[in-house]
Amino acid sequence: MQHRTYDLLPRFPALDGGETPISLTGYVRDPLPVLASDNRRWAALILPGGGYGMVSTLEAEPVALALLAAGIQAFVLEYPVAPDRHPRPLLAAAAALAFLKEHRREFGADRFAVVVFSAGGHLAGTLSNLWHTAPLSEALDLPAECFRPDAAVLSYPVTVDSPKTFENLLGPGTAPSGPLSPLVLDASVQAKTPPTFLWATQSDQMVPVENTLRYAQALQREGVPFELHLFPSGPHAMGLATGETAPGRSYADPHVARWLPLCLEWLSRLPEEGRS
Numbered sequence: 001m002q003h004r005t006y007d008l009l010p011r012f013p014a015l016d017g018g019e020t021p022i023s024l025t026g027y028v029r030d031p032l033p034v035l036a037s038d039n040r041r042w043a044a045l046i047l048p049g050g051g052y053g054m055v056s057t058l059e060a061e062p063v064a065l066a067l068l069a070a071g072i073q074a075f076v077l078e079y080p081v082a083p084d085r086h087p088r089p090l091l092a093a094a095a096a097l098a099f100l101k102e103h104r105r106e107f108g109a110d111r112f113a114v115v116v117f118s119a120g121g122h123l124a125g126t127l128s129n130l131w132h133t134a135p136l137s138e139a140l141d142l143p144a145e146c147f148r149p150d151a152a153v154l155s156y157p158v159t160v161d162s163p164k165t166f167e168n169l170l171g172p173g174t175a176p177s178g179p180l181s182p183l184v185l186d187a188s189v190q191a192k193t194p195p196t197f198l199w200a201t202q203s204d205q206m207v208p209v210e211n212t213l214r215y216a217q218a219l220q221r222e223g224v225p226f227e228l229h230l231f232p233s234g235p236h237a238m239g240l241a242t243g244e245t246a247p248g249r250s251y252a253d254p255h256v257a258r259w260l261p262l263c264l265e266w267l268s269r270l271p272e273e274g275r276s
C-alpha cells in the first residue's frame with residue numbers, strides 16, 4: 001500500500017489564506033480488483049464528520065482502509081473548519097475531487113465517489129448539488145465536470161437541521177438564509193445530483209433521522225437514483241460500527257455495520273450514466 005499526503009495548494013491557489021489546514025491523504029495500492037459490473041474501478045474521497053468544527057479521525061483512516069480492502073482507492077480530505085467559513089470547505093472538496101480525476105491514470109481509477117459522514121455529508125451534499133455552478137468553476141479555474149462525483153455515499157448526514165453545524169460553517173448566530181438556501185440540501189437537489197446511497201439510525205439524537213429522510217424525499221422528487229437504509233438503533237457517529245473502530249461499546253453493532261457491504265454492492269451495480 002502507498003500512503004501519501006498530497007498538498008493541494010500549489011495546484012489550487014484559491015485554497016490559500018485559510019486559518020485551518022487542508023490536506024489529502026491517499027491509501028492506494030496496485031493492482032486493484034475490479035469493483036463494478038462494467039469493469040471500471042472506483043476511488044473514494046472520504047469527508048469525515050465533525051460539525052465543521054473538527055475532522056473526525058474515527059471516520060477517516062479506518063474507513064479508508066476498509067474501502068481499500070474492498071478494492072477502492074481511498075483518499076481522506078482534511079478540509080477547512082471553523083473559524084474558516086463557507087465556501088472554503090466546498091472549494092477544498094471540489095479541488096480534491098478534481099485532483100483525483102486529473103490523476104486517474106496514476107491511481108488506476110475510473111469512477112469517483114464521495115464517502116462521507118455527518119457534517120461531511122452536508123459538504124458532500126453541497127458539492128453533489130452545486131458542482132455545476134459558476135462560482136466553483138471560476139474560483140478553481142476548471143470546467144464544472146471536474147467537480148461532479150459519480151456517486152455520493154452519505155452516512156447520517158446533516159442536510160437541513162443542525163444549528164451548531166451551520167453556526168460553525170457560517171459564523172456565530174447565523175443560519176442558512178431561509179428554507180430555499182442552497183445550503184439547505186433538500187432545497188438544492190436537482191436532476192444533476194449524482195446517484196446517492198444514504199444510511200442513518202432512527203435513534204440518532206445529534207442529527208435527527210429527518211435529515212436523511214428529507215434528503216431522500218428530495219432525491220425522489222427530482223428523479224435521482226438512490227438507496228436508503230435506516231437502522232432502528234445506534235448513536236450518532238458510528239462510522240464503520242465495528243468493534244475494532246468503535247470508540248465505545250454502544251458504537252459497535254454488527255447489524256448497522258452491514259451498511260458498508262450494502263454500499264459496496266450498490267456501487268458495483270451502478271449503471272454507467274454516472275460516468276465522469
